Amino acid sequence: MTKLFEPAQAGDIALANRIVMAPLTRNRSPGAIPNNLNAAYYEQRASAGLIVTEGTPVSQQGQGYADVPGLYKQEAIDGWKAVTDSVHKAGGKIVAQIWHVGRISHTSLQPHGGQPVAPSPIKANSKTYIINDDGTGSFAETSEPREISLQEIPVILEDYRTGARAAIDAGFDGVEIHAANGYLIDQFLKSGTNQRTDAYGGSIENRARFLLEVVDTVTKEIGAGRTGIRLSPVTPANDIFEADPQPLFDYVASELGGRGLAFVHVIEGATGGPRDFKQGDKPFDYDALKAAYTNAGGKGLWIANNGYDRDSAIAATESGKVDAVAFGKAFISNPDLVHRLKENAALNEPNQQTFYGGGAEGYTDYPALG
Numbered sequence: 001m002t003k004l005f006e007p008a009q010a011g012d013i014a015l016a017n018r019i020v021m022a023p024l025t026r027n028r029s030p031g032a033i034p035n036n037l038n039a040a041y042y043e044q045r046a047s048a049g050l051i052v053t054e055g056t057p058v059s060q061q062g063q064g065y066a067d068v069p070g071l072y073k074q075e076a077i078d079g080w081k082a083v084t085d086s087v088h089k090a091g092g093k094i095v096a097q098i099w100h101v102g103r104i105s106h107t108s109l110q111p112h113g114g115q116p117v118a119p120s121p122i123k124a125n126s127k128t129y130i131i132n133d134d135g136t137g138s139f140a141e142t143s144e145p146r147e148i149s150l151q152e153i154p155v156i157l158e159d160y161r162t163g164a165r166a167a168i169d170a171g172f173d174g175v176e177i178h179a180a181n182g183y184l185i186d187q188f189l190k191s192g193t194n195q196r197t198d199a200y201g202g203s204i205e206n207r208a209r210f211l212l213e214v215v216d217t218v219t220k221e222i223g224a225g226r227t228g229i230r231l232s233p234v235t236p237a238n239d240i241f242e243a244d245p246q247p248l249f250d251y252v253a254s255e256l257g258g259r260g261l262a263f264v265h266v267i268e269g270a271t272g273g274p275r276d277f278k279q280g281d282k283p284f285d286y287d288a289l290k291a292a293y294t295n296a297g298g299k300g301l302w303i304a305n306n307g308y309d310r311d312s313a314i315a316a317t318e319s320g321k322v323d324a325v326a327f328g329k330a331f332i333s334n335p336d337l338v339h340r341l342k343e344n345a346a347l348n349e350p351n352q353q354t355f356y357g358g359g360a361e362g363y364t365d366y367p368a369l370g
């Protein structure tokens, strides 16, 4: 059998195949509460070897977009329980992507209308999605952030711990720590957003400190075998920049290697953009990144993402370069993507007009093959 369609083990989580549904923000959970439409959407895609949910904030402070589902209200945990029950009844596996947006937020979404928080008070040249007073949704510039104090870091770590616990209580098979795409953890990692002069800024070790403290907090709470992480070494998403990503991420990978994680999920290139995108003066070496991880004892499933198609996914898994491949947009418009890839069948094209916000149209109405 082609390796892409073979089972795999990601820590404590057994996958029926190596086709992963990548996290996809869809803005269809008003009030940050998952609903029955969300349950139907994820159930339709349960044949994925593993579903990673859309980004799910661990606190209101970590909420950066309107109508994304959270994990910090009991009503949300109850809503997620319906999702995980539906996916499990359909034979699927699903982890929650636990998320704190840092500076990629808007005062209207923050507790008491306050400023978003970040490692350093540097405003992003980015936009977010808010609900206006008249109830309409629109994109707005992200607000000016304030710097997180040293005293606040343990509070945010506690939010990750309670979020990870809530995910398990909601029936998820585990969590993926969102450390990618210019959000809070990525903001600590990268030189363009972290100009701190304390133990969380400056050297590579200091800039990676917060990431590793989140990993250690989550794995202590729910177990390393149910914990994965998503990284994006060179993406420019959300105005994030790192002048020299290779040594930074090789260090992160080597530190993760000794922590027994279930999986490492890597966005190759620019998120949703060119795979050969680079920051700094050299192309990023993803094989070196994986070697840094495995040389340090890393045995978690290595999931690659961004711009893969059937042929490149088969080639990458057959060669052993990666263990599994995550698909994003293809899962939006093909609930039965695994079947279509197995049969080499035609794929539905997604309608970008209905990616964010709205209801069933462009969400649960894409047809599966007969």
Ligand SMILES: C=C(C(=O)O)c1ccccc1
Residues within 6 Å of the ligand: 024, 025, 054, 055, 065, 180, 181, 237, 271
């Ligand atoms: C969670 C997201 C990410 O990781 O980029 C996201 C957020 C809003 C729109 C698209 C994607």
